[in-house]
Amino acid sequence: MGMALSVPAAIYLLFPPRGKKGAEWVEAADLSKLETNVPEEIVFRRTRVDGWKISSEKSTAWVIKKSPAEVIAFAPTCTHLGCAFRYEESRKTFLCPCHNSDFSLDGKVIDGPAPRPLDRFEVRIQGTKLLLGPMEKVPEA
Numbered sequence: 830m831g832m833a834l835s836v837p838a839a840i841y842l843l844f845p846p847r848g849k850k851g852a853e854w855v856e857a858a859d860l861s862k863l864e865t866n867v868p869e870e871i872v873f874r875r876t877r878v879d880g881w882k883i884s885s886e887k888s889t890a891w892v893i894k895k896s897p898a899e900v901i902a903f904a905p906t907c908t909h910l911g912c913a914f915r916y917e918e919s920r921k922t923f924l925c926p927c928h929n930s931d932f933s934l935d936g937k938v939i940d941g942p943a944p945r946p947l948d949r950f951e952v953r954i955q956g957t958k959l960l961l962g963p964m965e966k967v968p969e970a
Contacts, residue, residue, distance in 0.1 A: 904948040
């Protein structure tokens with residue numbers, strides 16, 4: 830019985846689970862294919878490491894290319910209750926259909942119960958590649 834318990838403990842001590850290495854950056858889009866000042870929902874794959882388990886999951890972000898050197902990337906969920914929002918072309922705003930929170934193109938709350946602006950991804954640009962990093966929660970105004 831002691832051997833049965835010591836084998837898993839020895840494996841854990843000799844081969845510990847992978848820890849987080851810090852911020853992971855993911856190639857999310859080709860900037861040359863994005864229009865300037867037009868919000869676009871992009872889909873990309875993010876790899877997640879959880880102990881010994883490595884999983885690849887589909888993620889999305891709302892991206893606005895301000896210029897070839899400036900890009901904003903918003904997390905795809907409302908800051909009120911986490912519903913997915915959409916871009917309303919006629920109003921030029923982001924609208925959450927769950928409780929009608931309305932956000933400007935810079936992520937600020939215009940109207941509704943949302944307590945703070947939209948969360949953003951950290952952004953890096955390498956040539957024409959858009960890289961997304963960890964998410965930043967924007968504090969209440």
